[in-house]
Amino acid sequence: MKKFISMDEAMDMLHDGMTVMIPGFMGVGTPEALVDGIVKKGVKDLHIICTDTARPNIGIGKLIVNGQVKKLFASHIGTNPETGRMMNEGLVDVTLIPQGTLAERIRAGGAGLGGFLTPTGVGTVVEEGKQKLVVDGKDYLLELPLTADVALIRGSKVDRKGNIWYNAATRNFNTIMATAAKTVIVEAIELVEVGEIDPNNVMTPGIFVDYVVKGDA
Amino acid sequence: MKKFISMDEAMDMLHDGMTVMIPGFMGVGTPEALVDGIVKKGVKDLHIICTDTARPNIGIGKLIVNGQVKKLFASHIGTNPETGRMMNEGLVDVTLIPQGTLAERIRAGGAGLGGFLTPTGVGTVVEEGKQKLVVDGKDYLLELPLTADVALIRGSKVDRKGNIWYNAATRNFNTIMATAAKTVIVEAIELVEVGEIDPNNVMTPGIFVDYVVKGDA
Amino acid sequence: MDIRERIAKRVAKEFKDGDIVNLGIGLPTLVANYIEDDIEVIFQSENGFVKMGPAPSTDAVDPDIVNAGGLPVTVLPGAAFFDSAVSFGIIRGGHVDATVLGALQVDEVGNLANWMIPGKMVPGMGGAMDLVVGAKKVILAMEHTAKGRPKILRECTLPLTAKKEVNLIVTEMGVFEITPGGMILREIAPDATVEQIKAVTEADFIVADPLKMMEE
Amino acid sequence: MDIRERIAKRVAKEFKDGDIVNLGIGLPTLVANYIEDDIEVIFQSENGFVKMGPAPSTDAVDPDIVNAGGLPVTVLPGAAFFDSAVSFGIIRGGHVDATVLGALQVDEVGNLANWMIPGKMVPGMGGAMDLVVGAKKVILAMEHTAKGRPKILRECTLPLTAKKEVNLIVTEMGVFEITPGGMILREIAPDATVEQIKAVTEADFIVADPLKMMEE
Numbered sequence: 001m002k003k004f005i006s007m008d009e010a011m012d013m014l015h016d017g018m019t020v021m022i023p024g025f026m027g028v029g030t031p032e033a034l035v036d037g038i039v040k041k042g043v044k045d046l047h048i049i050c051t052d053t054a055r056p057n058i059g060i061g062k063l064i065v066n067g068q069v070k071k072l073f074a075s076h077i078g079t080n081p082e083t084g085r086m087m088n089e090g091l092v093d094v095t096l097i098p099q100g101t102l103a104e105r106i107r108a109g110g111a112g113l114g115g116f117l118t119p120t121g122v123g124t125v126v127e128e129g130k131q132k133l134v135v136d137g138k139d140y141l142l143e144l145p146l147t148a149d150v151a152l153i154r155g156s157k158v159d160r161k162g163n164i165w166y167n168a169a170t171r172n173f174n175t176i177m178a179t180a181a182k183t184v185i186v187e188a189i190e191l192v193e194v195g196e197i198d199p200n201n202v203m204t205p206g207i208f209v210d211y212v213v214k215g216d217a
Numbered sequence: 218m219k220k221f222i223s224m225d226e227a228m229d230m231l232h233d234g235m236t237v238m239i240p241g242f243m244g245v246g247t248p249e250a251l252v253d254g255i256v257k258k259g260v261k262d263l264h265i266i267c268t269d270t271a272r273p274n275i276g277i278g279k280l281i282v283n284g285q286v287k288k289l290f291a292s293h294i295g296t297n298p299e300t301g302r303m304m305n306e307g308l309v310d311v312t313l314i315p316q317g318t319l320a321e322r323i324r325a326g327g328a329g330l331g332g333f334l335t336p337t338g339v340g341t342v343v344e345e346g347k348q349k350l351v352v353d354g355k356d357y358l359l360e361l362p363l364t365a366d367v368a369l370i371r372g373s374k375v376d377r378k379g380n381i382w383y384n385a386a387t388r389n390f391n392t393i394m395a396t397a398a399k400t401v402i403v404e405a406i407e408l409v410e411v412g413e414i415d416p417n418n419v420m421t422p423g424i425f426v427d428y429v430v431k432g433d434a
Numbered sequence: 435m436d437i438r439e440r441i442a443k444r445v446a447k448e449f450k451d452g453d454i455v456n457l458g459i460g461l462p463t464l465v466a467n468y469i470e471d472d473i474e475v476i477f478q479s480e481n482g483f484v485k486m487g488p489a490p491s492t493d494a495v496d497p498d499i500v501n502a503g504g505l506p507v508t509v510l511p512g513a514a515f516f517d518s519a520v521s522f523g524i525i526r527g528g529h530v531d532a533t534v535l536g537a538l539q540v541d542e543v544g545n546l547a548n549w550m551i552p553g554k555m556v557p558g559m560g561g562a563m564d565l566v567v568g569a570k571k572v573i574l575a576m577e578h579t580a581k582g583r584p585k586i587l588r589e590c591t592l593p594l595t596a597k598k599e600v601n602l603i604v605t606e607m608g609v610f611e612i613t614p615g616g617m618i619l620r621e622i623a624p625d626a627t628v629e630q631i632k633a634v635t636e637a638d639f640i641v642a643d644p645l646k647m648m649e650e
Numbered sequence: 651m652d653i654r655e656r657i658a659k660r661v662a663k664e665f666k667d668g669d670i671v672n673l674g675i676g677l678p679t680l681v682a683n684y685i686e687d688d689i690e691v692i693f694q695s696e697n698g699f700v701k702m703g704p705a706p707s708t709d710a711v712d713p714d715i716v717n718a719g720g721l722p723v724t725v726l727p728g729a730a731f732f733d734s735a736v737s738f739g740i741i742r743g744g745h746v747d748a749t750v751l752g753a754l755q756v757d758e759v760g761n762l763a764n765w766m767i768p769g770k771m772v773p774g775m776g777g778a779m780d781l782v783v784g785a786k787k788v789i790l791a792m793e794h795t796a797k798g799r800p801k802i803l804r805e806c807t808l809p810l811t812a813k814k815e816v817n818l819i820v821t822e823m824g825v826f827e828i829t830p831g832g833m834i835l836r837e838i839a840p841d842a843t844v845e846q847i848k849a850v851t852e853a854d855f856i857v858a859d860p861l862k863m864m865e866e
Contacts, residue, residue, distance in 0.1 A: 025697040025734075026720030028713070051734070052776070078773025079720065087772070096772075099696065100738030100780030104330070107735045112526030112568055114334030114350070114357035116325070120742060120780045123761075123813030133331070135361060140331035144352060156714075161512035167417060168714035168731055169698045175733040179527060194512045200384060201418045203733075205484050205514035207454050207476060207529060242481040242518075243504030245497070268518070269560070295557025296504065304556070313556075316480065317522030317564035324519045329742030329784055337526060337564045340545075340597030373498075378728035385498035385515055386482045392517040396743060411728045420517075422700050422730035424670050424692060424745060 003211050004160070010034065010185050010213045011041045014150060017070075019047040021106065021151040021181055023173035026052060026079060027059035029166070031154035031187035033215040035062055045070040049106070049148055051099055051173055053080040064092065073146070075099035098126060101143050103176060109145035110179025118143055151181035154215070155204070158188035159195075162209030163202045171203065178208045187215035220428050221377070227251065227402050227430045228258045231367060234287075236264040238323065238368040238398055240390035243269060243296060244276035246383070248371035248404035250432040252279055262287040266323070266365055268316055268390055270297040281309065290363070292316035315343060318360050320393060326362035327396025335360055368398035371432070372421070375405035376412075379426030380419045388420065395425045404432035437577060437606040440623070443468040444648060445534055445575045445604050449475045453531040454524075456480060456565055459503035462534040462575045478530060480561040482521050485513035502561065525561065526568040533569035535562065537576045537603075539590045542637035544600035544612040546574070547592035559595060566596040578605035584636040586610070586617075607631050608648055616640050621648040653793060653822040656839070659684040660864060661750055661791045661820050665691045669747040670740075672696060672781055675719035678750040678791045694746055696777040698737050701729035718777065741777065742784040749785035751778060753792045753819075755806045758853035760816035760828040762790070763808035775811060782812040794821035800852040802826070802833075823847050824864055832856050837864040 014020070024030025038046075039062050048069050053076075054061040061080045063069050071093045077083040086092040097105070098120045108116055117140035121127055131142040153174050155164035164186060166174055178184050186209050231237070241247025255263075256279050265286050270293075271278040278297045280286050288310045294300040303309040314322070315337045325333055334357035338344055348359040370391050372381035381403060383391055395401050403426050438461050446468035449455060456478045457463050466488070469475050477486040479501050486501060487508035495506040509515075516524075524530060539547040546566055549559040566572050579585060586603065603610040608631055609621040617639040619631065628641055654677050662684035665671060670692045673679050682704070685691050693702040695717050702717060703724035711722040725731075732740075740746060755763040762782055765775040782788050795801060802819065819826040824847055825837035833855040835847065844857055 025718075026716060028697070028716050028720075052774075074774060076774035076776035078771075078776075084772060096774045098775050098779040099734070099777040100742050100784075103734040103738050104328075107523070108333070110527050111321075111523030112336065112528060113321070114336065114352040114355065116333040117331030117359075118742065119329065119331065119783050120812075122783075124779065124810045126775075126779065133359075135331040138331065142334075142350075159512070163512060163514055165417070166731075168712065168725075169695070169716060170714050171731060171733045172698050172737075173734050176735050179523065179529070198418075199483070199485075199509060199513040200382070200515050201415075202514035202516075205516065205524075206512060207478075207484050207514075207524070242502075243500060245481070245500050245504075269558075291558060293558035293560035295555075295560075301556060313558045315559050315563040316518070316561040317526050317568075320518040320522050324739070327743050327745075328739030329744060335526065336567050337596075339567075341563065341594045343559075343563065376728065380728060380730055383515075385496065385509075386479070386500060387498050388515060388517045389482050389521075390518050393519050396739065396745070416699070416701075416725060416729040417731050419730035419732075422732065422740075423728060424694075424700050424730075424740070 005211045005213060007033065007037050007213055010211060011037045013183055014038060014041065014043050016043050017045045018150060019049065019148040021049045021148040021177040022060050023153065023177050024050065024054065024059050025169065025172045027054040029154055029170035029172045029174055030059035031152050031215060032059065034152045034185065034187050034213065035059060038063060038068065039066050044068055047071040049073045049146060051102060052076040053083045055080055056082050073097060075102050103173065105143055105146040106173065106176045106180050109147040110176060113145060115142050115144045146180065148181040150183045150185065151177040153178050153184060153186040155186045155188050157190045157192050157197055158186055158212055159192050159197055161194050162186065162206030162212060163197050164204035164209065165197045165201060166203050175204055178204045184209050185211045185213060187213050189215050222428045222430060224250065224254050224430055227428060228254045230400055231255060231258065231260050233260050234262045235367060236266065236365040238266045238365040238394040239277050240370065240394050241267065241271065241276050242386065242389045244271040246371055246387035246389045246391055247276035248369050248432060249276065251369045251402065251404045251430065252276060255280060255285065256283050261285055264288040266290045266363060268319060269293040270300045272297050273299050290314060292319050320390065322360055322363040323390065323393045323397045326364040327393060330362060332359050332361045363397065365398040367400045367402065368394040370395050370401060370403040372403045372405050374407045374409050374414055375403055375429055376409050376414055378411055379403065379423030379429060380414050381421035381426065382414045382418060383420050392421055395421045401426050402428045402430060404430050406432050438464060440606050440650060441575050441604050443650065444609065445573055447649060448532065448573060449473065454478055454484065454529060456530050456533045456569065458535040460536050462536060465534055465575065478524065480521050480525060482517060483509060483513055483515045485510040522564050525564050528568060528570060530569045532571040532573055533565040534573045534575050537574045537585060539585055539587055539592050540574055540600055540603060541587045541590045542617040542639065544598045545590045546595045546600050547590040548595050550593050552593065562595050566599045572600045573602045573604065574600055575604050578607045579634050584634055587636045610639060618642050619645065621646045623648045654680060656822050656866060657791050657820050659866065660825065661789055663865060664748060664789060665689065670694055670700065670745065672746050672749045672785065674751040676752050678752060681750055681791065694740065696737050696741060698733060699725060699729055699731045701726040738780050741780050744784060744786060746785045748787040748789055749781040750789045750791050751782065753790045753801060755801055755803055755808050756790055756816055756819060757803045757806045758833040758855065760814045761806045762811045762816050763806040764811050766809050768809065778811050782815045788816045789818045789820065790816055791820050794823045795850050800850055803852045826855060834858050835861065837862045839864045
């Protein structure tokens with residue numbers, strides 16, 4: 001039922017103009033093999049939701065450098081000078097979002113919430129165009145959910161039912177992105193048998209995962 | 218630094234009129250020893266936030282039967298006839314909250330959110346007195362965060378730094394309640410050394426926990 | 435076959451391989467017994483896990499694993515446990531393919547009342563409001579009448595659980611689909627007639643043509 | 651001791667046993683080197699863990715563990731990993747006792763600008779906006795001027811990171827506290843005079859009496 005597919009089959013699901021969520025913090029926790037697959041396939045005009053664009057030769061940075069990204073939603077682009085250059089030249093449309101707000105917007109998208117109130121960004125440019133609400137005398141911004149066509153996930157251990165366990169700091173945006181996209185493809189660093197991950201310690205239940213691809217260990 | 222305390226010391230922190238969060242689903246995941254401690258101490262007029270009142274002789278049900286609860290926030294009281302009887306006689310003021318909304322309100326309280334928009338309860342009595350917002354043409358209720366003076370938590374395994382691991386279905390409201398109270402006291406079913414819980418599998422980081430009490434295995 | 439079994443058996447035919455399903459307590463719980471062998475249906479228990487299995491033998495009860503009714507259950511290989519915030523994120527976020535619930539009343543536009551009778555019974559909504567709003571398909575598994583009185587009404591009179599969320603009603607007399615164009619009787623039980631159904635149904639409904647025989 | 655070490659060392663004295671602290675990249679990172687031995691300070695890394703330890707030796711680098719600057723670090727016994735939603739729940743929820751950050755500009759009411767210079771540098775705010783709003787105490791660890799020009803202003807001119815959230819400013823010349831009654835110079839470096847500080851500080855400030863000597 002849970003489908004193990006080849007990299008080519010995974011790439012068949014990606015098309016020009018799609019909105020794609022890709023986790024990772026400076027490349028840590030990013031599914032590099034899937035990103036390489038996108039570079040190789042050459043799909044264009046992608047809308048990418050991620051927390052940062054890593055470096056030109058790492059993670060999501062490779063998609064930027066290769067000119068495949070039309071719109072970018074991220075919290076930080078400073079470590080990849082190419083992103084800033086392409087933004088300034090009008091080649092990439094960048095929306096900057098505070099990291100905690102980005103995480104929460106993705107979670108809201110996956111959890112069926114219509115939005116949430118956060119104090120982050122009040123009194124800054126982040127509040128532009130947003131509804132402001134006062135609760136108990138305190139100002140909050142109404143932030144709306146984010147969803148995607150596809151989420152590309154990286155699991156340290158993945159079983160045949162799609163259950164995922166993440167090691168150390170690789171977890172970051174993986175868990176929430178796996179809940180917020182129509183199609184979820186996980187790159188398994190290590191494939192394990194069902195039961196090898198204690199059901200208590202499963203971090204992304206297999207019900208969220210549509211396809212599994214074997215990545216490089 | 219993380220304090221192991223006796224049951225008496227834990228009970229010294231509970232006072233009449235306090236708002237207390239207690240996890241558990243029909244008693245599963247409820248810290249029974251701490252509840253018994255409250256019954257023994259006899260504090261009164263408590264405001265209790267929980268998902269259900271279990272049965273008269275189980276979990277939170279014992280506090281109801283013993284007349285210690287003034288206000289109750291819960292999603293379900295049907296399994297404990299005493300709660301309904303005392304509500305009808307005006308002895309307990311009951312606010313019923315959909316279970317998912319209750320969980321999310323507690324999470325919002327612990328995560329610094331000013332509230333969230335949920336479709337649950339639209340068109341029902343749950344919307345009474347609440348602000349209604351339309352996002353993308355869909356109606357949502359604005360639900361506000363919940364916090365407490367004290368949260369009483371039940372950890373299946375707890376280490377000396379307060380890191381907690383929960384077994385099976387005992388997790389329910391424990392994780393979120395541990396984030397949403399000024400003082401967090403955990404009842405350890407099993408005390409373990411630091412490191413016995415893999416840092417990856419810690420479900421409540423010790424930074425949320427103020428005190429640890431040894432419970433009955 | 436008794437009435438409850440007939441209803442449960444018919445509901446079980448609604449699922450396809452890989453569906454994630456949440457069963458309410460009471461009659462809906464029976465549905466798990468009638469899933470076809472050649473498909474895998476994943477049961478979610480809203481108190482915090484997926485891949486719920488059958489009840490254990492009395493000597494194998496694990497007090498840490500109960501279903502949403504508080505009764506001992508087991509988990510199957512590939513299960514995963516989570517907390518209540520994640521569990522209701524799954525439910526409200528549309529990750530549950532179908533929920534099967536009982537009803538006190540349901541009406542012809544799909545309004546559902548199943549959580550309280552003012553002045554009589556106020557158990558609380560538990561997870562029902564989230565389930566009915568969040569699940570992709572809401573199926574009612576219920577006896578057609580309560581003590582002979584219609585439960586399928588023109589308009590619910592009891593406090594609602596949710597508005598216009600019900601998709602399918604399965605009773606011992608037939609199967610109704612709620613559509614934007616009205617309520618349609620799709621299937622009829624072998625021992626019922628349309629006239630009999632009309633006599634115990636307050637709501638207006640369209641009779642499908644052809645009207646299928648309800649499978650047993 | 652160089653300027654940066656002096657600042658870091660002074661900031662380190664702000665913490666007490668059990669404090670949970672988030673250090674920004676650059677100068678703030680140095681603060682970890684000066685924590686007193688008799689207290690335990692728990693460092694949070696906003697990419698997903700608590701109990702961050704020092705950098706590993708080059709042959710012990712674990713590519714799965716980096717700090718918020720993307721550099722290899724270690725974790726100490728009692729550490730816990732979590733996802734970004736939980737991490738920023740910790741931050742925004744007030745569970746971080748203090749955050750230490752750099753600044754491009756800060757003003758006398760505690761407004762902070764440290765994330766962009768329009769037309770020049772737009773790296774993005776990363777987690778800074780959440781940290782400044784969420785942490786119980788916001789400490790700036792910064793050189794007093796930028797190429798001789800004041801950074802402590804009457805009013806920030808760059809886009810803000812957050813409004814009125816800064817509590818303490820530590821520079822190589824002294825320590826300022828932001829209070830509802832105004833900015834107060836609490837401590838002065840042994841090699842500075844109040845006149846020298848006034849000359850390179852645009853903001854108005856009150857001089858505490860007594861004015862303490864900044865500890866080294």
